[in-house]
Amino acid sequence: MxxxxxxxxxxxxxxxxxxxxxxxxxxxxxxxxxxxxxxxxxxxxxxxxxxxxxxxxxxxxxHAFVANAPGHRAARVLLFTGPLVGLSWAATFLTATVWTWHLPVGAAIAFGLGLFAAVVVLAVALRATRCARTRLTAIGGAGALLLDAGLIAATVALAPSPVWPMAVAIPASLARAAYVVRMLPHIARRSPLG
Structure with a gap:
């Protein structure tokens, strides 16, 4: 030295x-x-x-290294875009009267629990140690990807007719899904500060 x-x-x-x-x-x-x-x-x-x-x-x-680490950055992006995407889906469901859809109660409960779990995992990832941050962000990102895909699939399959908020909600979820697909290989490399 x-x-x-x-x-x-x-x-x-x-x-x-x-x-x-x-x-x-x-x-x-x-x-x-x-x-x-x-x-x-x-x-x-x-x-x-x-x-x-x-x-x-x-x-x-x-702090400078952690703030620029792929796992930290991805968890932050997913957490901070979540409320905006969620609001667009809430507007879609209200406008399309989701309560009239033939959605199984178990599916709605599973979605709610999945959403809660993904948010908690990503929030913990922001404060976690290096290796844990990498794993948690990958898990939370995969969960967000599945949730976005599920929302799109359920809406396309069950909505009686298109409503204007879908023009925001579906592209927003597709953009988040594309982000997750792009960032997962970087996270999977297990950056030492992930």
Whole structure:
């Protein structure tokens, strides 16, 4: 490592928070900043403190990696688009008088439970550790995909006639489904910060 106790300690603490390939680059950058400070005439302690200050806290660096990790990003997108898609489906069901459809009660209950489970899993994924975040986002994403597909299929099969909110709800669900299909391979690669 660097040879200065402050930098060695910082890098040791940083290691579990970032992928190893990123850690190597971050360590090199920190050491270059430290050496630059030494070359500028700073004492060793001041050069190390200055380099660490310029670099940022471990929390800042870790947060930046997590916020851009595929699993975190996908869970966030699915959670934040959910209410908009849900409102478009609520408008569809109200306008199409869903209560007159021949929908089995068990199917409606299963859908409600599935929706609740997907939301909980994605919400937990936002706060989970690396490996758990990856798995939870994949599970929640697959659940969202199944829910969107089920909504479209049930509406096409059971709605007595098309209503205007379907022009929003169906494309919104198709867009979310396409997003899930595109993001699942990235999640499946098990990004170290997934």
């Amino acid at each position: 660097a040879g200065h106790v402050l930098i060695d300690s910082y890098l040791a603490e940083l290691r579990p928070h970032v992928p190893s390939s990123a850690w190597d680059e971050l360590a090199d950058g920190l050491l270059e900043t430290y050496e630059h400070n030494l070359a500028a005439g700073l004492e060793q302690d001041a050069a190390a403190t200055g380099a660490l200050h310029d670099f940022g806290t471990i929390e800042q660096i870790s």
